[in-house]
Amino acid sequence: MTDPVTIEGATGAVREFDQKRAEDAVRELLIAVGENPDREGLRDTPGRVARAYQEIFAGLWQEPEDVLTTTFDLGHDEMVLVKDIEVTSVCEHHLVPFRGVAHVGYIPSHSGKITGLSKLARLVDVYARRPQVQERLTTQVADSLMRILEPRGVIVVIECEHMCMSMRGIRKPGAKTITSAVRGQLRDAATRAEAMSLIIAR
Numbered sequence: 343m344t345d346p347v348t349i350e351g352a353t354g355a356v357r358e359f360d361q362k363r364a365e366d367a368v369r370e371l372l373i374a375v376g377e378n379p380d381r382e383g384l385r386d387t388p389g390r391v392a393r394a395y396q397e398i399f400a401g402l403w404q405e406p407e408d409v410l411t412t413t414f415d416l417g418h419d420e421m422v423l424v425k426d427i428e429v430t431s432v433c434e435h436h437l438v439p440f441r442g443v444a445h446v447g448y449i450p451s452h453s454g455k456i457t458g459l460s461k462l463a464r465l466v467d468v469y470a471r472r473p474q475v476q477e478r479l480t481t482q483v484a485d486s487l488m489r490i491l492e493p494r495g496v497i498v499v500i501e502c503e504h505m506c507m508s509m510r511g512i513r514k515p516g517a518k519t520i521t522s523a524v525r526g527q528l529r530d531a532a533t534r535a536e537a538m539s540l541i542i543a544r
């Protein structure tokens with residue numbers, strides 16, 4: 343059995359993803375909106391939606407330490423930046439997706455402790471696969487990198503379009519939200535400017 347990640351404010355009411363409970367909830371939702379969950383096309387929908395949510399929220403059962411396991415001492419102590427990491431998360435206010443890209447950079451510790459490049463993208467996924475707000479997603483990626491790799495600095499920039507702003511509500515498709523979290527030496531104006539120029543270069 344997977345242990346749930348302790349998230350501040352969460353009830354921790356279940357010890358593992360509760361497929362039955364999720365299916366029942368989707369069935370109830372279909373009834374509430376005026377649909378018939380027993381009609382042919384919807385009969386398997388609660389099960390499908392529940393399985394989809396299990397995947398979409400898989401990060402609730404993962405810790406960042408689970409993915410930042412591979413580290414190397416390469417002696418490289420200058421900036422490493424992976425940009426345009428596709429990110430899909432779910433807004434915790436409306437439970438609809440927000441999508442875009444994340445850029446994650448860090449300056450390794452003097453000993454040159456670095457991680458595999460794919461692990462930076464995996465780290466983004468751990469936090470993206472939870473009910474989120476973009477600001478928290480951004481700071482969580484930055485803070486966990488600082489904690490685990492102990493680098494001299496970190497920069498995380500995330501650019502997303504929120505479906506809750508495009509398919510409903512204010513209905514402004516195309517509006518992008520940009521958030522950043524900058525830690526350690528990357529707060530220095532020149533270093534930060536270097537990182538930003540790499541991020542915005544196309």
Ligand SMILES: Nc1nc2c(ncn2[C@@H]2O[C@H](COP(=O)(O)OP(=O)(O)OP(=O)(O)O)[C@@H](O)[C@H]2O)c(=O)[nH]1
Binds near residue numbers: 435474476477504511
């Ligand atoms: N700061 C922040 N706000 C978000 C994010 N995702 C969605 N929101 C906002 O959360 C707010 C929720 O506002 P409410 O007034 O409680 O909900 P609402 O009546 O559905 O709001 P509208 O979207 O304006 O119709 C909205 O302004 C959303 O745009 C996010 O990642 N960060």
Ligand SMILES: [Zn+2]
Binds near residue numbers: 435437438506507
């Ligand atoms: Zn929303």
